[in-house]
Amino acid sequence: MSTPSRPNYGLDAPGVVRNLTVIGAVLVLLGMLSGTVAADGPLGWLRHLQISFWAPGLALLLTAVVMIWGSRVGKVRFRERILDGIAWRGDEQVLDVGCGHGLMLLGAAKRLKTGNAIGIDLWQKEDQAGNSPEATMANARVEGVADRVELKDGDARKLPFADRSFDVILSSWALHNIYEREGRAIAVREIARVLKPGGRAALADIRHADEYAEVLRAAGLEVRRAGPSFLFVIPTYTVWASKPAGA
Numbered sequence: 001m002s003t004p005s006r007p008n009y010g011l012d013a014p015g016v017v018r019n020l021t022v023i024g025a026v027l028v029l030l031g032m033l034s035g036t037v038a039a040d041g042p043l044g045w046l047r048h049l050q051i052s053f054w055a056p057g058l059a060l061l062l063t064a065v066v067m068i069w070g071s072r073v074g075k076v077r078f079r080e081r082i083l084d085g086i087a088w089r090g091d092e093q094v095l096d097v098g099c100g101h102g103l104m105l106l107g108a109a110k111r112l113k114t115g116n117a118i119g120i121d122l123w124q125k126e127d128q129a130g131n132s133p134e135a136t137m138a139n140a141r142v143e144g145v146a147d148r149v150e151l152k153d154g155d156a157r158k159l160p161f162a163d164r165s166f167d168v169i170l171s172s173w174a175l176h177n178i179y180e181r182e183g184r185a186i187a188v189r190e191i192a193r194v195l196k197p198g199g200r201a202a203l204a205d206i207r208h209a210d211e212y213a214e215v216l217r218a219a220g221l222e223v224r225r226a227g228p229s230f231l232f233v234i235p236t237y238t239v240w241a242s243k244p245a246g247a
């Protein structure tokens with residue numbers, strides 16, 4: 001098998017993209033069919049419904065296109081903006097929570113010299129198409145950072161790391177996949193626990209940013225919210241947090 005020349009950071013929410021595409025295509029097809037009905041025939045009244053098929057059909061197809069663009073192009077640009085917001089020394093210990101194909105993980109690893117980047121995930125294929133540690137490691141090899149990347153199977157709600165282990169913690173579009181509020185709060189408290197004093201965290205997500213910010217503040221971190229960014233149609237906000245030195 002030949003080695004790909006570019007990383008594949010995975011199609012997010014593949015089921016949603018598929019449903020938008022199928023329903024959108026069916027509605028556009030119905031719009032086309034109703035437009036071809038003879039004006040004076042018994043089904044001529046259907047012509048008046050054309051716009052009611054076309055408009056939502058095109059809107060759904062456009063949403064699917066934006067989501068595919070977000071997964072293939074937009075999120076890589078977004079990642080670079082987030083990582084540019086961190087003053088890298090090169091020796092950091094980095095954690096990516098819900099790393100999937102390694103978007104944040106590998107981008108961070110490229111900025112390290114002596115540091116290491118660890119990605120933890122449950123590898124759920126409904127959250128990202130083709131999700132697996134093998135796919136992420138293949139991306140790490142393409143990016144030339146496999147020597148400073150480690151992958152772990154695990155749940156954000158029970159991070160298998162000691163307190164104060166990481167200088168930088170990143171998470172992109174992962175925590176909203178924990179459906180219960182208390183489960184998300186536990187995951188965010190875990191992130192606060194394993195962050196070193198003086199460390200920084202950036203949590204980007206399409207939902208629950210205020211919730212993450214509240215939990216981080218309650219854990220004693222300094223917090224600010226950035227965004228929105230519309231690369232997946234629904235606005236993404238990033239919660240930036242710093243753990244005060246000595247905390």
Ligand SMILES: C[S@@+](CC[C@H](N)C(=O)[O-])C[C@H]1O[C@@H](n2cnc3c(N)ncnc32)[C@H](O)[C@@H]1O
Pocket residue numbers: 009010012013075097098099100101102103104120121122123124125127128131154155156157171172173174175177178
């Ligand atoms: C939409 S994907 C995003 C992946 C990657 N962060 C990115 O930006 O491309 C969400 C990821 O979160 C992972 N995930 C969902 N719930 C998780 C949990 N409780 N603990 C760890 N990972 C989780 C999924 O397996 C999936 O890889």
